[in-house]
Amino acid sequence: MFGENNFSTTEDCMIYVDSHDIRFALSHAIASLDCDESDNGAVIVRGGIEIRAAHNDYGTPDDSGPDEFLQWWTVLEIIPLHNALEGKVREVSERILLSLWGVPLRAVAACDFKLELPHRGGIDLY
Template sequence: MSRYDYCRILVTEIAIADTQSLLGRLFEGTFQQRTLTVGDIEVEVRRNPDGRDDGVPCNDFVRWPVQIEIEPNTPHGEAAMVETVSRALEALWNAKAQAVAACDFEDELPWNGGIQRLRPSGTE
C-alpha cells in the first residue's frame, strides 16, 4: 500500500449537494450518484456516518457532517493525489466551508491538510 492510496476530507458549513456541485465545477465533471471520476482518481461525496448535522457548531472535525473520499482508480492516479486533494481543499475554503483532510500525506497539503487553519501553530 502507498501513502497516496486514500484521502478523506471532512467538511462542515456546506451541504452535500453544494459540495458535489462545487467539485463538479472545479474538476469539470458530473457526479454519477455520489461519485465523480477525475482522470485516474475517484471522488465520492456523502454523509459522514460519524458526523453531526444537528445545527450545533462542532469543533471536532471528525464529527463534521460531509465526507469526501478520494482514491486513485489506477496506479497512475497516486501521482495526482496531492494536487487533486489540494485543489479540493482550496475550493472548499474559498467557498467558506471548513475542511480538513485525513490521510498519510497531510504534510504535503496546504495548511497540513487544513488542521493548521483550525489550530494555531504549536498547539495540539
C-alpha cells in the first residue's frame, strides 16, 4: 500500500481508524508526539519513527463482523527507521491509540505486539 522503503521491518504497526478524513485522524494521532512533517507528507517522530497516513483501499461502508476494523477508511502506519530506538514503535503506537480514543475515534492496532497495548490494541473496545 505504501511502496518500497528504506527502513527496518522488524517491528512496525498499522492502526486502522474509523474516519474518512485522513488529515483529521493524523492530526489527532500526532497531537501528543514530538514530531515534524517530512517532504513526502509523512510525519517523523523523534526517536526514529515515521508515521504515514493513507486511505484504506479496502475500506467499505459495511462495518459489521469481527474483523470490521480492517475495512475502516484510514490506516496509519508506524514505521521504525534505521535509527529507531528500541521499543519506540510500541510507545508511539500506544500514544496514538490513546489520543485517537480520546477524540473519540474508533481505532485498532494490527501488529505483533497488539496484545501488549491498552485494550489489546483496541480490539477489546469494539
